[in-house]
Amino acid sequence: MAIELPKSTEFNKKIPKQKFYENLEISPALKKIFIEQVDKILWSYKIASSSTNLADGNLVKEIEVFEVFLKSPNLDNELLRHIDRAVPYHIVFILEYQGRYKACISYKEAAISRNMAFKVNSYYYTDWLDKQDLPLKLEGLNLDAAYENFVRQIAGEILQKMVSDESLKDSVARSEQKELLQKQILALESKIRKEKQLNKQIQINNELKKLKRNLEEL
Template identity: 60%
Template sequence: MIGLPQSTEFNKRIPKQKFYENLTVSASLKQSFVDQIKTIYWRNKIAASTVNIAEGTDVEEIEVFEIKLTGENIDEGILKQMDKEIPYHILFLLEHEGKYQAWIGYKEEAQSGTSAFKVNSYYHTDWLQVDDLPVKMEGLSIDAVYENFVRQIAGDSLKASNQESLKDSVDRDNRRQGLQKQIDKLQQKVRKEKQLNRQMQMNTELKALNRELDELT
């Protein structure tokens, strides 16, 4: 799929129950697995052992999972649970009625010093034909391939300048999203506020937030 070398093909079906048998998984998340997922396939394994590129420093392998859905929506908790259970980086290809979405999380090692990972943000494409997905294996190391996957899928959200690292790009995007939420809430308050002096005060705050947002974009 997505033009990956034949040497990376794995093509193993994974029972979806494998991801929610854990007793700590909530009943609502288990139900999401049951209701939203038809089948899960482990399609590819991208590693130095399967492609002729250098090993990564931060990324050991990238697994490609195809998830066939019952509808167009997915509970993000499903992807987080799969990312939690599998100690490698994952590219998700969601399929519904012949169309695909590519999803990927910015996944990094937890600060605890264990082999655990945490996912800070997920990015995804629109629903497209599989050949139209903006996902290409590019890079001279596994780290570079992973970074390019994230940037390709995120698009303008992680558009970098001045050789910004992927982590810095993700942190900047998270700050941008947080500022936008603050701006949206404050704009709603301005519309509801009846006192002129209070409106003026909030508009001053809005201008400051918008300036800060402009600096991040």
């Protein structure tokens, strides 16, 4: 699967990094990340009902595709999170480094708090690929469906539906719960290796078995 977006959605507008320094409230540490890790940012596509034959969604009104050209293969998630929180639309990030590309997206939902337009959840990434191999295909009858499909395409097996009618929100919640359990299991496995007392080893092992059962059920 490759990038399959209509010509009508192409935007191709360069966004100077200084725009982010000037218009967003960023810490010195985040500004340092911008300077050291990011070369340039291109606003590549603007997907909306006005540029496609898709209807507006209940939650999604516009999807932006930002290409972020990197100075090194690693990018701090906090930078993407900051952009996601500041931009009042849903975003697909395409990271580029030395001619290889990685698609990245977070499940982004309306925040309960009035202080933020969106709540930004975990990020999902593809592997580093040739650009034509990125899994980015515009599918669905409205922008809600198109956005859900982008998230599922990029996340791959991580967000595979357990049942056919599982919502994206439920898939994301299950994925994040699995990630948390995996971290807890690793921590307990490390703890049991260091523990010298047998009774405590048995206690930790019982906790470990319970967490592994919970993980299998997910």
